[in-house]
Amino acid sequence: MTTIEKQLQAHPRNMRYVLTLTVIIIALFAWSLAAVNLKDINQSGLKIAQNIITGILNPDLNLLLSVSKQSVLYLLVETVAIAFLGTIVGAVLSVPLAFLAASNIVPKPVAWLTRLLLIFIRTIPALVYGLMFIRVSGPGPFSGVMTIGITSVGMLSKLYVDAIEELDTKVLESMTSIGCTTFEKVRYGILPQLMSLFLSVTIYRFDMNMREASILGLVGAGGIGAPLIFAMNGYKWNQVGAILIGLVILILIIEWMSNKLRTKLVKG
Incomplete structure (x- = not known):
């Protein structure tokens, strides 16, 4: 034994x-x-399910492959742009908030209040932010960018804070002993240690934001979500199939690229 x-x-x-x-x-x-109720499934329901599967398996290739503003390709590019710009906005806002929430950088009362603000930001769902921004700035990609940016702040700031609080404080102590200011300590002592981790987390969030941007289109915040829900409401299942194929291919490509970038950052 x-x-x-x-x-x-x-x-x-x-x-x-x-x-x-x-x-x-x-x-x-x-x-x-x-909670599972199978009694409501009848012959018409099964017929609708069959039509959905048939439409998805026979997509509208003209919608999928054309290059007009109503095509899947154009709407996917718009969705990527919304997710990318929203991620940049969220990352830029998250960095100062993360330092203000790190108890090893700022006084604990300041860190506690900032963490409370971040918890509040994370509590509100993305669709609620989307509806709020649509009321303020009207429907369109700008509302989607701002919604993605604000929802990204909650997650990115939390992960940034965890990374900051695990820093090697000996570097900061050495810089304090030679009279460096707080800005100099952050610029030359902290950011070089955190840059690769910050970029890795931001790339991961961009991968998530692609899905968020697709959903936000449902409330009019730009992207591919609105045409998808319109096609479903109109029972145009071949258009639904074309949109879903485009989404799946795009997300697979982005996930492959993000995994490659994160691997390089970790090894680097």
Whole structure:
């Protein structure tokens, strides 16, 4: 018998805990199944499902491959632009907020208040921000950019703060001893340590924002979401198929590129 096997056998077995946890999981699963209602599925519903699948498998190639302003290609480029600019806005706003929320950089009351602000920003869903900006600036890509930017701040600032608080403080202590100002410590002592991590997190957020930008089109914030919901409401399933194919291909390409960039940043 190996040492690992001996340690596993010697480890105390809390059967009561395991049994209780198993019962809770089974009860939650059974409760979730109770919400599934199959009675409303009738022949017409199955016919609609068949039409959806048939339309998606036979996409409108003219809509998919043309280069007009109503084409999938143009709308996907607009969606990428919204996600990219929104990510840049969010990253720029997140850097000063992250430093203000880091308790090893600023006094704890300031850090606590900034963290409270970031929690508030993260609490509001992206669709709510989208509706708010549409009321202020009207429907269009600008509303989408601002919505993506604000929603990115909540996540990026949190991850930036975690990275800042794990910094090697010896560098800061050395810079303090030679009389460096707070700005100089941030510029020459902190940012060089954090730049690759900040870029990696920002690229990951851009990958997420691509999906957010697609959804925001549903409320009129530009991008491909609005044509998708219009096609679904009009039962034009071949157009839905063309839009979904374009979205899937675009997201796969962006995810592949972002993974490559993050790998290079980590190795670098």
